[in-house]
Amino acid sequence: MRVKKQKRHRKIVRFYTACYGFRQPYKVLCDVTFVHHLVTNRITPADKALSNILGAPVTLFTTKCAVAELKMHGPSLGPSHSESLEAANSLVTARCDHEDTMSADDCIMDVIGKNNSEHFFVATQQADLRKRILKIPGVPVVYALRTALLLEAPSDTQRQFVKTSEEQRLHMTDLEYKMLEKTVRGTKNMFDVGSGDQFLEVPAVEKRRATRKELGVKDEVLFKRKKAKGPNPLSCKPKKTSKGPDSGKERNNEDASVRSRKKRKRSRKGKNPVKADG
Template sequence: MRQKRAKAYKKLMGMYELVFGFRQPYQVLVDSGMCMSAQDHKIELVKQLETVLQGKIKPMITQCCIVELYKLGKERQPAVDLAKGFERRKCNHREAIDGNACLKSVVGDTNKHRYIIASQSQELRAELRKVQAVPLVHIKMSVMILEPPSDETIRVKAELTQEALDVPEEEKKELPSTAPKEAEFVAKPRRKAKGPNPLSVKKKQPKLPMISPRPQPQRLDTLELKRKRDDEDGDVREDGAPKKKRRRRKRPNESESIHTTVEQNTIEERDT
């Protein structure tokens, strides 16, 4: 079975359970035509019924329907064997009558015992659609189908739902009134203006003591310093021409002086 069809059948059986009180295992009344169709299409009738009805079932058959199968002869012996495995439903008919009339009498006007009818007879199904809460099952092209609820079933369901929602007048008087009371006007105090968020405000910096700046030495220009040095060294002649600078001797390091003294001593010793 396809998922979409299985979901629709489960929803439909849930409606029968919730509104009309159907319970598992479902009581399924099978007629002779359904037994023969199951044998012709090689369908496992009980297993397929459980799949369509989405639950456990209790297959049942009346004595009048079994008599119909006996009258068909040995050709329908497999259908008779299948029907013998079902539970017998007493129809209280002393003499066997037509199977459709038998099932209709068992269901009655209100389907008090909550039967599900599995029948291949279109006449029987048309008659049972006039009765409230009668799920109908039949086989079409080797596919088992659960019919949608009839108009009578939908009408009764709407009435039951409305009765459940309505409250009697006596109970309405006992219930407390739900009308809104006239609220007295109360002046609400005005809200004071709030300051800024203290977490979002920048903290104030502490004031540091004023420090006087250090006096900076007066800088002379590089040219003036150079002229001053030249005047002190006497590098300028009387005619204004610059004198040649004398090369200053570098002072020897201590290591060099020691080395020279050692060499002089060695030379003197040789001479002596």
């Protein structure tokens, strides 16, 4: 169960960081009821407990109006009043610029504003204040349940705001549309001027071509097409016959047959007959 809760908290924190630009260390604006709950249930140190559920270092804030309300109505909280007041005074005071002290709820709503420009996480135990805060885009809420700290899931209003803003980014604004229209108009005028110059130059070019044709001057140099030549004689050599061991015998037999066909003529001139002695 604890693992599922951590996964759910990480998913909620990623939603606010991706869609509303929350950055570390996270700022947590604490209500006096939340501070009193931490002191009563001994959830200390508070910054470490909050950093565990948000997964990053945190800085705890409160307002001077909230501290003043705790001083005024503190005795009704019981014996832990002094500890709660001391814990509230140890937190960083967020700037509220209220000359007259107002209620802690109204002061926190005023510090958050319409879009939570300071990117505060609001920690409170009041259900009514949590409902009011969740109607404002980009304000995550933290509350405690006994000794466990929980992060409120984003409301439908906050999710719808993100969806609408993404759709608006896909379309051009009026200023972007006017700039694009001005650029297109300037480009069109530039092309119109260039095409007009070309149309003015066309008759002059045609006139020069007609004059050159009458004089017999060719506009372009004409090259003769090369005729195809015969094949390379070196590439047409007959294939060499392979010489085997019987090639010599065949040649000798051919020479012998040629010699046998030829008749040898003998010359008898210059030869004396030999006489036999009686």
